[in-house]
Amino acid sequence: MTRRETSAELFERFRSNLTIRTLLKAIQREIKPLNRSLRIMEVCGTHTMTLHRSGLKPLLRETGVEMVSGPGCPVCITPDFYHEAIIDLVTSRRNIVVATFGDMTRVPTRKGSLQTTVPAAGSEIKIVYSPEEAQELARNRPDSEVIFFGAGFETTIPAIAFTVRQAASEGLKNFSLLGALWLIPPAIEAILQSGEVTIDGFIYPGHVSAIIGQQAYEFVAEKYGLPGAIAGFEPADILLGLLSVVRQIRQGQPTVANEYRRVVTFNGNQKARQLMAEMFEPFEATWRGLGPIKNSGLRLKKEWQSFEAREKFRLRFEAGRPHPAGCRCGEVLKGLIDPVECPLFARSCHPDHPLGPCMVSYEGACLIEYKYSSGAKRK
Amino acid sequence: MCLAVPGKIISIEPNGTGKVDYMGTTVVANLSLLPEAKVGDWVIVHAGFAISRLDRQEARRTLRLFKQLEKLNSSD
Ligand code: SF4
Numbered sequence A: 001m002t003r004r005e006t007s008a009e010l011f012e013r014f015r016s017n018l019t020i021r022t023l024l025k026a027i028q029r030e031i032k033p034l035n036r037s038l039r040i041m042e043v044c045g046t047h048t049m050t051l052h053r054s055g056l057k058p059l060l061r062e063t064g065v066e067m068v069s070g071p072g073c074p075v076c077i078t079p080d081f082y083h084e085a086i087i088d089l090v091t092s093r094r095n096i097v098v099a100t101f102g103d104m105t106r107v108p109t110r111k112g113s114l115q116t117t118v119p120a121a122g123s124e125i126k127i128v129y130s131p132e133e134a135q136e137l138a139r140n141r142p143d144s145e146v147i148f149f150g151a152g153f154e155t156t157i158p159a160i161a162f163t164v165r166q167a168a169s170e171g172l173k174n175f176s177l178l179g180a181l182w183l184i185p186p187a188i189e190a191i192l193q194s195g196e197v198t199i200d201g202f203i204y205p206g207h208v209s210a211i212i213g214q215q216a217y218e219f220v221a222e223k224y225g226l227p228g229a230i231a232g233f234e235p236a237d238i239l240l241g242l243l244s245v246v247r248q249i250r251q252g253q254p255t256v257a258n259e260y261r262r263v264v265t266f267n268g269n270q271k272a273r274q275l276m277a278e279m280f281e282p283f284e285a286t287w288r289g290l291g292p293i294k295n296s297g298l299r300l301k302k303e304w305q306s307f308e309a310r311e312k313f314r315l316r317f318e319a320g321r322p323h324p325a326g327c328r329c330g331e332v333l334k335g336l337i338d339p340v341e342c343p344l345f346a347r348s349c350h351p352d353h354p355l356g357p358c359m360v361s362y363e364g365a366c367l368i369e370y371k372y373s374s375g376a377k378r379k
Numbered sequence B: 001m002c003l004a005v006p007g008k009i010i011s012i013e014p015n016g017t018g019k020v021d022y023m024g025t026t027v028v029a030n031l032s033l034l035p036e037a038k039v040g041d042w043v044i045v046h047a048g049f050a051i052s053r054l055d056r057q058e059a060r061r062t063l064r065l066f067k068q069l070e071k072l073n074s075s076d
Helices: A003-015 A017-034 A045-053 A056-063 A080-092 A102-106 A131-140 A157-170 A184-194 A206-212 A214-224 A235-251 A270-279 A302-307 A329-333 A365-372 A374-378 B056-074
Strands: A038-044 A065-072 A096-100 A124-127 A145-152 A175-182 A201-204 A228-230 A256-258 A280-287 A291-300 B007-012 B017-022 B025-030 B042-046 B049-053
Touching: A003 A017, A003 A235, A003 B056, A017 A056, A017 A235, A017 B056, A038 A045, A038 A184, A038 A235, A045 A056, A045 A065, A045 A206, A045 A235, A045 A365, A056 A065, A056 A235, A065 A184, A065 A329, A080 A096, A080 A145, A080 A175, A096 A102, A096 A131, A102 A124, A131 A145, A131 A157, A131 A175, A145 A157, A157 A175, A157 A270, A157 A302, A157 B049, A175 A280, A175 A302, A184 A206, A184 A214, A184 A291, A201 A206, A201 A214, A201 A235, A206 A214, A206 A270, A206 B042, A206 B049, A214 A228, A214 A256, A228 A235, A235 A256, A235 B056, A270 A280, A291 A302, A329 A365, B007 B025, B025 B042, B025 B049
Parallel strands: A038 A065, A038 A201, A096 A124, A096 A145, A145 A175, A201 A228, A228 A256
Antiparallel strands: A175 A291, A280 A291, B007 B017, B007 B042, B017 B025, B042 B049
């Protein structure tokens, strides 16, 4: 067998109808004796995407599992005031290059979006695919100040840490970071502590877990008595995770199952975790919808402050006022409402004219819902 | 967003990057977070960095589990 056949065969099995039917049936068998339906939160936006795209959501509902989307979209949970601060800078100062991921440029704020804003003379907004690409811009444009405006979870943070350290060792002085860097476990804990939403268990993110490892979620089982499973991104991966969660509920033994062992280990990626700890320190960050959460964000440590755009350009963050459009993204991110329950969904808010980040980002629950189910039908 | 599919490392350069093949499409990934990576490994790449190796034995184990569940279902 050639190597290509091996990988193709592998992934075909994770998507095949037979596997999906088999797993749904197994879940059904486990759920039956419970005599009730379950509400399970998928924390990660890429899982939300798989669930919709593969048509699993309604099938699971029939089986007795209601999937609730969580806060796992970094673009969505980054509050407006990050964007507003960087918009203020790029419109008022010359020779500023804001380098950011594509969907970040489309987030609407009271001051427009990075896409609609008109930069000052010599300044511009550039879309990049990686922090290293932003760094390359800084190398090539010594007369400009390049700011990487990056939103991300533990999956992306090590790459950003590496890039800043690299900039420091090169002595690259015209490069800095406006990081919107979020940590998943504190957000899960905040959702549990708020007690606003009833959840029977969690599907934990696959690639965040590749970095932080299975160990990171133990508090959910130990302190809150809730089951959970780490899952990969193929339809069968999610079902395998759910099978484990339902089984944990039936047996009354909540734990952290790792159903993505081909990629995730108990301790995660040690090298990446070390690098994060070397460059960043946790602080009480404010999430859209969830508000301030202790130790839930990362910022550069004191010794790297010359790369901190907030300090370097004295960016002013004006937290507080809600977005005037009446966007309910915050409640979507907490699992309190489904996108369709937002009165603006598919009416004044749609992908061509998003009113909130949840309709902008590819991982945003509103965009995903629009693309794969109700929104598309209404069109 | 997470790219679910792993790619295969086809070469490693002295500067710590590697060429990763996705069914014929090649991308360059920084391998610094995965010092143990070698040519022939399947890796997950995120934001330009390889973050994890795919353990093919574990993948096969999961496939075997699917088979077992199939049998269990048909004996229902
Ligand atoms: S549909 Fe639009 S306005 Fe409503 S919550 Fe989603 S992003 Fe916000």
